[in-house]
Amino acid sequence: MKQLLHFFIIALISSYSISQNLKSPSEFLGYEIGTEYSRHSQVIDYFEYVTKQMSENVILNYYGETYERRPLMYAVLSSKNNIKDIEEIRLSNLEVLNDKPKSINNKAIVWLSYSVHGNESSSTEASMQTLYYLLTKNYDLLENTIVIIDPCLNPDGRDRYANWYNQVRTMPYTSDKISKEHSEPWPGGRANHYLFDLNRDWAWLTQIESELRLKEYQRWLPHVHVDFHEQGIDEPYYFAPAAEPYHEVITKWQREFQQAIGNNNARYFDKNGWLYFTKEFFDLLYPSYGDTYPTYLGAIGMTYEQAGGGIAGLGIINSEGNNLTLVDRIEHHTVSGISTVETSSLNAEKLNNEFVKFFSYKDKKTRNYILNGDKDKINKLGEFLKKHKIDFYSTKEQKLNAFSYNENKSVSYTTKQGDIVVPTSQSRRKLVDVLFERTTKLSDSVTYDITAWSLPYVYGLNSYLTDKEVKKLDYKKNEKVNLHDKSAIAYATIWNEIGDAKFLSSLLSKNIRVRHNKKDIQTGNLYLSKGSMIIYKGDQVVENFEEILFKEAKNFNIELSSIYSGISNSGPDLGSDSVELIKNKKVAILSGNNNQNSVSSLNYGSIWHFFEQELKYPLIHLNIKDFNRISLDKFDVLIIPDGYYGSIGNERSLNKIKSWIYKGGNLIAFEDAIKIFSDKEGFSVKIKKINDSKKQEVNFENISRNNIQNYLSGAIFKIKIDETHPLAFGYGSEYYSLKTSTSTYELLDYGFNVGKIESLNNNNIIGFVGDKVKNKFKNSLVFGHERIGGGNIIYFVDNIMFRSFWENGKMFLVNSIFYIN
Template identity: 35%
Template sequence: MKKSIFLISFLFLYGLYTQAQIKSPSEFLPNYGKQITFHHQAEAYFSHLVKESSLIKHQVYGQTNEERNLNVYFVSTPENLANLDQIRNNNLSAIGLSNQQNQKIGDKLIVWISFSVHGNEYAGMESAMTVAYELLNPSNKETKEWLKNTIVILDPCENPDGQSRYANWLREISGKKTHPGLSDREHMEVWPGGRYNHYVFDLNRDWAWQTQVESQKRIALYNQWMPQVHADIHEMGYESPYFFPPSAEPLHEFIDQYQKDFHFSLGKNIAAKFDKENWLYNTRERFDLFYPSYGDTYPTYNGAVGMTLEQGGIGAGREIKLANGTHLTTKDRLTHHAKAVLTIIETASNQSDQLLKGFRGFMTNSRKKAKGVYATYVMKNNPKSEQLVELLKKNGIEYSYANASQKTIGYNYKTKKDNTFSIEPNDLIIKADQPRGVMTQVLFEPNQKLNDSLSYDITAWDLPLAYGLEGYALKNSVALSTKAAIEKKQLNAPEKVYAFHIPWNNRTSAKIVSQLLQNGIKVRTAAQKAVFGDVIVESGGLIVSKGDNPTITNFEKTVGDLIQSKADYNYLTSGFSVNARDLGGENFSLIKMPKILLLSGKGVNPTEFGAVWHYLDEVIQYPTSIVDVSNLGRIDWSEYNTLILADGNYNFSEDFSKQLENWIAKGGKVIAMNEALSQFEKTESYALREFASDEEKTKSENAAKEKELKSRLLDYHNHERRLISSSIPGAIIENSIDASHPLAFGLGSNYFSLKTDARKYSLLTNASNVIYVPKNYRSYGFIGHELKKQLAETVTFAVEKKNKGTLIYMIDNPYV
């Protein structure tokens, strides 16, 4: 008996001893709080915690493009950690996402904290180490009480590539002393900055769309856990006091009262902690809960209490002097974050019963039609729906395909009216009655209802319009036979084919032509529809003929293997067409292999550049040379036939502008987007103009002067609201299309662009206005009333021919 008592005592004391070996971040990292921590150093610290404590587990959930680990750490009691998978399944089972349940394990609250989605907001990752330490620290008895009913999931750095870019830069330019003055270089981050990931994407806006590998891996794990609370830890301009919930308006109408209540009680608790320290803060300002692709809204629409925390710090370097004379240091920033985050965990643990009840009620009620107006969403069968289906899979949204026909009435996204239509076999069916019903309804809702027009970001995201689909929203459920997938017909091509036809009808088509050209295979494209027996080659359709590629060994297998991912490809047994557009005639021209140059560097909009780069490099996997604008004089222009100018202020010199004009005249192609168009607007050599005539320009200038005079007696308080009358934070605009132009091939009869700024140009003369905003256009989301009138009959995409060359003007970036 005495031996047993001795053994138990020894094990207990040994447990305390092993926990006591935990080092604080400042003990482990000598410069902690004084200098930025490298990502690998933070990983090393968390490895130390995992080794020394039984209260923490590590999981690698993916890798970045630069092969850095994406990590989460589970913090709770040893008993809870031993039952993690069953706790996870119990949580999913309670909301209809799992059928595995263990009644012996009690309910546990899941709180997920994400840090530093923007790499240059580095105080987030720094604070994650303090948060972890305080949760594990044996002398902190209070945190151990929280962990009894709570699983804490810490993601210390959502964006390791961006954080590493910023850390390398800040370390390289840092001296022994800090430089609080604004003019020091540590407050002047170089392009593109650490905010973004490898492909210069803003991961904070990628939660729903999951274009980037970090988002894809993180949200796959998130949807396996479905936490009740999620906090996204950010920084903002260094002069701004700390922000925490409650959030600002607009709040989406689907947000539950339980979520608002927790925001309010949490806000009071954090405020009490900050008041004791005399720290300044604000709530209910600027950061709203509306656009569904943020780290606060995406969890919110998935039943959690989602939130953003913002600490002033961007541009602060290691230390900066504020306008009030105080100094803001790295230590200050991480300390504020740690205090707020620990308060979130404390408040959540203390209100675990209310949170679990509210979360489960939200998810259960999300299946009810009462949540929203529409019960079913139907997308007419279209090759473009492949990409939409991929999005649904990533978000865990259930879907099926019609297996029969049925006439019904639904809201037509394009006409904005209720129309009678027929559901046909293979149409895509998405029902609101599913476990993730609210997220489904938010993503597919035809009309986003703003209760305040001062929105932080995009105010419309209608998925059918974004994917170019004919879609309908139905108020009732459809009693219709469905199937899980579309049966793919096996194409039995003969041993000898004359040519292959690859339809030009979705993003996969672009990837296919990319692969064909890179493999030295010649490809033709159809200017107009051509009919070959029962095969219809549409305008823009791709043709790979044996006659163009006589040196390819085993032509049928080589080409067939490259185009397998395009399920709707076909083959021709003859080049003789039914409608006098034979394969060897003028209707089919060879595609000239693009040799692409993409400009980067200071003045170029990082995210717009990143969208283009990601599309070329990842989506269609096409080789692209990227050159910094500062190195323009070193370019051998004979190596390129295509120049892409993403949105940006390029400020080309007069000499370079003339050089560029000569290059275009000799056959070069320029694709210019958004602000890059100003390089061509300011010279008489090109057709691009903001105004159609001098009279129109004078009229606009006079109207602006009159408005300025009238504003002299307006009150100051409503200044910001008056400004939005000419603004567009992010709205969808209906466009008309010249479907006969090659630039419009594959787009259908109309096009919907996402417009995020007020830039506009009149319809061009001596050029092709391929896609333009018609006089009485439809729009979705918020557009200031003054700007809305001015956008009518403006161009969106235009093509201008200059001798042998071409300019493609894109007012809006089609990749965002």
């Protein structure tokens, strides 16, 4: 801490009078900062205290609550004059969104985000220290700079870590790695309540923390955004400039200013003798990070990484024999934060001028993305675009030449009523390109994350790109109005979108009986494709069922059609075996870990979140360590998420699972959970092996570059679907799947290959796939179903729930639960 004090001593004189009464975090908390873990509520208390003491310099904004009801909050700090005019400054900054800004703001706006990963815990402590220094020793920086401090983006995860550590720590702490306080229990504090990685969720907004934060972010649009993290205990500090690949929409200025910020940070770190590195890892591509998303909204978005993480505690001896302490970790994050504010303050004018340029779209060539497909899917995409403040329009019939995403070439296309248009003639045009482009252009293929995320595939829509003028009309969401029909004997609705599944779930919870047709039906003028929901009046046992039905239909914007006769014109009659009652299933999922097994917390969390927050259907959570003594007979469906499984695959456990399936159980295995069953007696799933081509000789230095030939970090594959199979009801014959793993399986000999990869040409792959690994996917299984005795097993080789953003994949999971019997 001495070094730090020495550091800011120059600035001390000017603002001493302001600071003399304000308590430092250590004085306020009653312990030297970094010698204890502060609970989230204590951090809030300190921010409250500072705001009370310096109300002319600080404003606190509470912006909601986490799933575990912890407050989300950020502080806005600046000089007294700026805070007096803060609303004016904020609005004048937002003028950049107008193509002809009325005024240009001249203050720098810097947003500092701490602890998005809860167990990367030093940064939340550093946020208090940074607040304190900026208001006291570095007060002069605030003359032309607004600093926004969000002390904790992930309070639930951070408290999970801090509370655990406070419970198990020894006194004094033990720096030997072997000590219990360095071994965080499953699932760790990195993720939020539903175990999502919030630093992968900036664009998708599946979690409440992300959605609420983005609303606030859009109100400010900062020029600089820093996301504070921690990495392995042996790493030196990491700051900007970021690594390649950069997305091509990133401007020269954004690259240059990353360098300028890095240079200033380096100056301070050099003086202190602190090691650091830049530009080797952490690229700027995948749009859902705390560095990239702000970058695509014009900011200088950066990730800073300090050694530490869930293993580090209050102090730990690393492999170089140094004691890495929380005190030091806090100090580094404090210095880099203040140094960043300093660089921004020195360049406030330039930051603003460049910000205007970033958003300007006049004189830029316009492209139009046209989306076509199911109205409900388009509505859903519309809701997503609204959250990002991206403009979109309806259109009318018009013949034009456009590039077709599915055909990967130019075609003649006639726009249809119901299509929507997303033009690049809008201030957020760069974000539009990043989210909608079919393929991302990589400046380098060694990336940290998936290489394809194009929204049309995410939502299962057809897309066209054109530079021709397209007619734009105001978008209106189609609201469905249903009327009671006395002469109807049943109501029906098609099945193809997640809203339909939510509707089903709500009807089941209210004891309304629903059937589905396993074959296509034509009844009167109504055509019901396979999987449609049929609510037959004669089935119902609940009084006022029609009132409930229509109320829920309104809630989920469902269109109900009337059926007037049990006899169908074609396909099965309503009383046929092929029009089956949908049963309320008891569904269980495995979670946790023990010595030999570890469930993927990410996959488990995404399924948990889906059942609880989207489908709103009961899910029973089983702890894997209890597996031997749990009777599976209580359940209709067991989900085994992706994970590492040892003893679950041994003879005893496997026999237990097998006999349960024989008796009628349905098992759903995600990704590596399939390995429990692969090449085992009684199951036909087999791991696909490829002949390794001859080893090439590689220079030591080039080894990681060569490895990318075996590499798949996430790409979209076109797959062939057996649309007659219940697992695929609601889908067409083609589906675009996000593949994030190179584990591949042979097509099933005895079973249904509901989704498979047949041919492999470049039109069918979107994103980067290493050349050597590509062939492995040919004739491989993607979604499989096998009947075993009276039950079933379903294999999801691709993770349809990945980060919960691939909207178009979720119906496979719903089908696997309700439509496979």
